[in-house]
Structure formats: structure tokens, C-alpha cells
Amino acid sequence: MSVASARHILVKTRDEAEQLKQRIAKGDDFAKIAKKYSQCPSGKKGGDLGEFGPGQMVAAFDKVVFKEPVLKVHGPVKTQFGFHLIETIYRH
Numbered sequence: 001m002s003v004a005s006a007r008h009i010l011v012k013t014r015d016e017a018e019q020l021k022q023r024i025a026k027g028d029d030f031a032k033i034a035k036k037y038s039q040c041p042s043g044k045k046g047g048d049l050g051e052f053g054p055g056q057m058v059a060a061f062d063k064v065v066f067k068e069p070v071l072k073v074h075g076p077v078k079t080q081f082g083f084h085l086i087e088t089i090y091r092h
Contacts, residue, residue, distance in 0.1 A: 002054060004065045004091040007047035008084045009033060010040040017076035017083040024073055030087060039082060047087075066091065 007030065011017050020037060024030050031046025042049050049057075054066055064074045064086045076083040 002066065002091060003051050004053075005051045005089040006049050006065045006086055007031070007034065007089065008040065008042065008049060008061075008086045009038045009047050010043070010082050010084050011037060012039065012082050014076050014078070014083050017085055021073060021075060021085050024085070030073070061086065064088070 009017070009020060009030070011020065016037070020033055024033060031048075034043045034047030037043070038047055040047070054062055056062075057065065058079045058081075060077050060079050061084065064077055065088050068074050068088065070088045070091055073085055073087050075085040077086055
């Protein structure tokens with residue numbers, strides 16, 4: 001079974017997610033932005049979700065974590081929780 005580790009930032013709007021993604025692309029620290037803006041309790045840990053397997057997260061989230069390139073910020077990804085910026089740390 002494959003497992004992955006990822007971190008994310010959850011916000012209410014696509015616009016906010018896009019703005020934060022641009023800040024990260026310009027060099028702002030992902031973890032600091034997660035702590036300040038993320039609506040998810042994981043924000044306190046810099047957005048770190050730890051290790052999980054396929055099917056433990058909602059489908060749209062899973063698709064990014066298990067199929068898209070690692071160590072790249074993806075999103076905004078819309079789920080029933082809001083808009084996510086997702087970075088997969090590793091996958092094996």
C-alpha cells in the first residue's frame with residue numbers, strides 16, 4: 001500500500017488561495033502562511049497532515065497527493081471544506 005505525507009493551506013475563497021499561492025511562489029514560507037491563514041487545525045503545525053494512505057482524504061485531495069508531482073504547491077483544489085493549496089512532501 002502506498003502512503004504519502006502532505007501539508008496544506010485551507011481557505012474559504014479561490015481568490016485568497018491564488019493570492020497565497022503567488023506569495024509562496026515568490027518565496028514566502030509555506031508553513032508560516034499556513035499558520036497565519038489556514039482554516040484547518042493543521043495550520044498550527046504549518047499545515048502538516050502527517051502520513052496517510054489513499055482514501056483517507058476526500059477524493060479531490062487524494063488525487064493531487066497521489067498523482068501530482070511532489071514538492072510542488074498545487075491548487076487551489078476545491079472540496080466541501082473550501083479551497084486548498086497542497087504540497088506533497090513524499091509518497092511511496
